[in-house]
Amino acid sequence: MRIGLFTDTYHPQVNGIVYVVDITKKHLEAMGHEVFIFCPAETVRLRKLEHEKNVIRFRSVKGLWFDDYNMSLFFPSRELRKIKKMKLDVIHFFTPSQVGLVGVHSAQRTGAVLVAQHSTDLAQYIKHYPTVVPGLLLLGLVLPGTFRLNGKDIRELAKIYKPRKLVSKWGQDIVEGMMAMIYSKCDDVIVLSRKSENQLAGWRREYWYDLTTLPTGIDALKAPTKIELAQFKQKYGIAETDEVVLYAGRLSAEKNLDILIPAIKKVLKKRPNARLLYVGDFEYRSTLEKAAKKSGVNNRITFTGSLPRENLGVVYAAADIFAFPSMTDTQGLVLHEAAHAGLPFVLIDRFVSEVVREDENGLIAQNTSDSVADCIVRLLENDKLRHKFGKKSKVLAAQYSEFTQTKKLEQLYIKAIQKRKMK
Numbered sequence: 001m002r003i004g005l006f007t008d009t010y011h012p013q014v015n016g017i018v019y020v021v022d023i024t025k026k027h028l029e030a031m032g033h034e035v036f037i038f039c040p041a042e043t044v045r046l047r048k049l050e051h052e053k054n055v056i057r058f059r060s061v062k063g064l065w066f067d068d069y070n071m072s073l074f075f076p077s078r079e080l081r082k083i084k085k086m087k088l089d090v091i092h093f094f095t096p097s098q099v100g101l102v103g104v105h106s107a108q109r110t111g112a113v114l115v116a117q118h119s120t121d122l123a124q125y126i127k128h129y130p131t132v133v134p135g136l137l138l139l140g141l142v143l144p145g146t147f148r149l150n151g152k153d154i155r156e157l158a159k160i161y162k163p164r165k166l167v168s169k170w171g172q173d174i175v176e177g178m179m180a181m182i183y184s185k186c187d188d189v190i191v192l193s194r195k196s197e198n199q200l201a202g203w204r205r206e207y208w209y210d211l212t213t214l215p216t217g218i219d220a221l222k223a224p225t226k227i228e229l230a231q232f233k234q235k236y237g238i239a240e241t242d243e244v245v246l247y248a249g250r251l252s253a254e255k256n257l258d259i260l261i262p263a264i265k266k267v268l269k270k271r272p273n274a275r276l277l278y279v280g281d282f283e284y285r286s287t288l289e290k291a292a293k294k295s296g297v298n299n300r301i302t303f304t305g306s307l308p309r310e311n312l313g314v315v316y317a318a319a320d321i322f323a324f325p326s327m328t329d330t331q332g333l334v335l336h337e338a339a340h341a342g343l344p345f346v347l348i349d350r351f352v353s354e355v356v357r358e359d360e361n362g363l364i365a366q367n368t369s370d371s372v373a374d375c376i377v378r379l380l381e382n383d384k385l386r387h388k389f390g391k392k393s394k395v396l397a398a399q400y401s402e403f404t405q406t407k408k409l410e411q412l413y414i415k416a417i418q419k420r421k422m423k
Contacts, residue, residue, distance in 0.1 A: 001033045001089040001413060004112070006103030008095040010039035010055075014306070015250060016333050017094050017119050020216045024092075027406035036086065038099055056082075058099060080106055088112045090413045094119045096182055104185060108148060113416045116183055117190040118200060122175045124254065124328040153181055156206055176203045183209040187416040190214050190409075192331035195351035212412060215354050217405030218336035220397070224314035232314045236302050241273050243380050246319035246343070248279040248312065248334045255326040256348070257288060259369050263323075265297045266373035271380045274300065279315050281306035316341035320386065321379050325372065326352070339397035344389030346375040355400060361392035 005025060009017050025035045040060035058079070083106045092115040093103035107114035149157075160177035164170035183189045183200070184207035191197045197213050224232070238244060245267070247260060257278070264276040278288065278301070285303065292301040307315065316322075322338040323346045332353050335345070339355040345362030347353075356362040363375040379386045 002087060003028060003033055003035045003090045003092065003413070004038055004083070004086070004088045004103065005035060006038045006091060006093040006099050008040060008097040008099045010037065012042065019309070019333055020119065021094060023216060023402050024406060024409065027402055028410065031406070031410055033410070036088070038102065040099060080109060084110055089417060090115060092117065096179060104182060108185065113413065113420055114186045115188050115190065115413065115416065116186045118192070118196050119330060121196070121199070121328045121330055122179070123172045123199070152206070156181060179203065180205070180207040180209070183207070187420065188212055188412060190412070192216060193352055193354060195349060196330050198351065214408055214412065215331055215400055215405060216333065217400045217402040218333055218340070218397070219402045220340035221313040221316070221337055222310070224317050228314050229317050232318055236277070236304055238275060238302070238318060242275045243271055243273050244275050244277050244319045245321045245323050245376055246277045246279065246315065247323050248315055248338070249332070251278060251280045251282045251285040251288060253284045254328045256367070257284065257325060258291060259325050259367070259372055260323055261288070261291050261295050261301065262369035263372040263376065264300065265295055266369060267376050267380070268297055268300060270377050274376070274380065276301045277319065278303045279307060279312070312337060313341070316343060319343055321346060321376060323372065323376065327367070336397055336400060339393040342390040342394050344379055344386050344393065346372060346379070348372070355393070355396045357396065361389040361396060
């Protein structure tokens with residue numbers, strides 16, 4: 001098959017979608033398929049990055065809605081002519097912004113099978129980033145030029161774009177309505193967790209679309225040597241007696257990371273050797289660092305900044321518990337990585353990952369610092385339970401390897417093509 005992966009975020013950016021696209025391309029190519037990635041360039045200049053193969057970039061302007069977001073600039077008719085010549089069998093888009101909509105546009109005009117992947121909980125993001133609403137309004141204006149709208153679509157757009165008093169609620173209504181409309185044009189919609197499956201099923205009020213739950217597979221990261229682990233602990237002031245509670249990932253406002261600071265302060269009252277380790281970076285890091293300084297336990301909170309993914313094996317090896325308070329993630333790739341490393345979990349969102357199961361390898365806390373602290377203390381006080389959970393984590397993680405999950409994706413493509421031929 002000739003497969004096009006359309007994404008509004010790609011290298012040199014570092015985030016979960018970028019990893020997913022890379023994993024998908026790598027294994028589909030290993031299976032013998034020809035895979036092309038469509039994504040933004042870093043600037044209005046088209047400069048091909050080193051060693052890029054089958055990567056088609058669109059000119060872009062950086063920082064229009066987010067500091068790390070590239071708004072692509074292109075002429076759909078010209079790009080469509082190029083894409084038509086490629087004779088893609090499948091178009092798979094990961095983001096519903098400019099590049100993703102080029103994918104929708106191209107699929108409708110070439111007859112390629114169209115697969116969507118719900119990678120971001122946009123409805124929740126609106127609460128934390130209300131400045132996105134103007135972007136959503138602009139997106140609605142370009143929809144008529146993106147895919148064929150029928151009378152029902154036009155009536156629905158008019159309804160959801162009617163202004164509301166609460167901007168965040170208006171933004172959520174726009175997201176739900178537009179995403180349901182876009183997904184209804186797809187042959188299949190991939191969701192990455194039970195959480196997203198439940199959410200998108202609830203959006204099927206005016207439109208119908210098929211949902212397939214298919215988490216991205218993740219392979220275990222390289223385990224560190226004893227020397228590497230010792231060097232990491234020494235660099236960040238982690239003593240051998242410390243009980244490390246780890247969060248790894250993007251440090252952004254929507255991930256509910258503030259809750260871990262008062263939680264660790266409560267944990268320290270019962271477990272004085274506890275230490276909170278934030279691994280990652282983004283614009284919210286400075287806010288968290290200020291909160292840590294005000295907490296009175298700043299000496300027990302460590303920020304490492306961003307670390308290369310290939311070096312994260314040592315991070316997981318240094319931890320005793322993985323704490324993941326986010327309620328906006330659609331799957332949390334770091335949860336898979338931590339599970340491979342044999343870590344037990346404390347989560348708030350019980351449906352965010354298929355590799356974390358309540359009372360099997362993780363504890364589910366309420367969205368309060370007291371509840372999160374209680375779960376952490378329970379695991380730190382019970383070595384037997386912690387080790388039992390860790391073993392189960394490895395078992396669950398092994399069920400979702402990169403090859404296994406990509407093979408399922410390949411079968412999804414094949415079934416969609418066969419179904420299309422039968423119509």
